[in-house]
Amino acid sequence: MIEPRDELGTPLTDSAVKIMLLGSGELGKEIAIEAQRLGVEVVAVDRYANAPAMQVAHRSYVGNMKDGDFLWSVVEREEPDAIIPEVEAINLEALFELEKDGYFVVPNARATWIAMHRERTRETLVREAGVPTSRYAYATTLDELYDACEKVGYPCHTKAIMSSSGKGSYFVREPEDVPKAWEVAKKKARGSADKIIVEEHIDFDVEITELAVRHYDENGEIVTTFPKPVGHYQIDGDYHASWQPAEISEKAERRVYEIAKKITDVLGGLGIFGVEMFVKGDEVWANEVSPRPHDTGMVTLASHPAGFSEFGLHLRAVLGLPIPGEWVDGYRLFPILTPAATHVIKANQEGYAPRFRGLFRALSVPNATIRLFGKPEAYRGRRLGVALAWDKEVERAKRRAEEVAHKVELRTRRGEWQGQDYEKRKHLLT
16 A cells, blocks of 8 residues: 655656556546646556546556456556556456555455445445444345345335446335336346345435545544535436535534444545435435545535545545545544535437537536536436536535536437436426
C-alpha cells in the first residue's frame, strides 16, 4: 500500500507516478481528469475502444478484463503505482495475485472481491461489521425463490448475486411476481445469477450514499473523513437523481457516520467508499458498499470545492496525499461548499455516435451545467450525461437539475431527436 506522500513526478518520464484504471467509464474519466491536474500518468483499460476515461488518459488498452492473462500483460507492461478498479467485470483471482506480487490494488483486492458479490457483501455487513440491514434470504432454484420471498415477506426485492446498476433486480409485490423475478435475474444480470438474494422492502424516507474516505492524516495514521450524506432515488434499480446534503435528522446523520466507519474499517485500504443506506426517521440500515467513487457522488462536482469532488478525494487518498477535515463529536467531517443536485441524461434509443441538442437552452439556466460523458454507443437507459445544479436550498437545486436534464435532446445516426419525456415522467423529487 502507498505510504504518505510529499512529492510527485512528471508524466511520461521516469519520475512519473502512474495509475491504471480497470474500467474507463464516466467515473474513471473524472478520476483521470483529477490525476492529469496533479501531473499523474494515467493508463485506462476497458472492454471497448474510446471509452470516456480513455479520451483523457495518456495511454489505453482494450481487452477482456475477466481474462487474467490480459490483466497481467497490461500491468506488467505498465507497472502502475496504483491499480484502481472501476467496474465489476474484472478477474478477481488476478487482482489477488497482483496484490500478492506487490502491486497496490485500490482499496485492496479483498474489498473489491467482497463488494462485487452481494452475498459476500451482505454477510460482511452483518457478521463482520455488525451493522443493521434489511431481512434477507438466498435462492438457487425457482422453488427456493418462492420460499425465500415468503420468509422475507412481501413486498420484497430480488437481485442477481453479481450485477450492477439494477440489472437483474426486480420488485416482487406478490407471489405471482416470483417467476418474472426469476426470469429477470437470469436474463439481465451483468454478472452471475447462480444465486439470488431476496431483501426485505424497507419503507424508507430517503436512500443515501455516504462517501467515506480512508486516507493518511498528518501523523501518517489512516483516518476516515466523512462528507455530508448524499440523497438519491432510483428508477428500475439505477440511479436517476442525487443531492447533497440529504435531508435527514442530526441523529440519523451521526448514525450514518457510525455505520460507514464500521464497514470501511472492516474493508480497509485507502480511497473513497460509497456506502448505500436506507434512512427512516432516526433509523438507518446498511444496504450495499462500493469500494470506489459512486455514481450518486457525481453531485460533489458541484457541491464540493474544486479538486475535492469524490474523484479528487479518491485520488488524494490513493496517492497518500492529505484531505482537509475537522473533528466534530468524534467524527472527522469534510465541509460541504454549497447544496447541489444531479439528474441523469439517459439514452432513449439505440445506436452509434449519439448527438445532443438543446444545449443552449440547458446551459442558459443559472447555477447549472452539464457533463456529457462521451460514450460512443447509446442503448435505451444508458447514462450518457448528467445535469448539475447548485443553490442555497437543496430542493431548488434538485428541481433545477431536473429542468436542465430535460432540456437536452439526443439522437443516434439511425434515430430521431428525442427528449427525456419530461411531461410524461412521474416526478419523484419530493
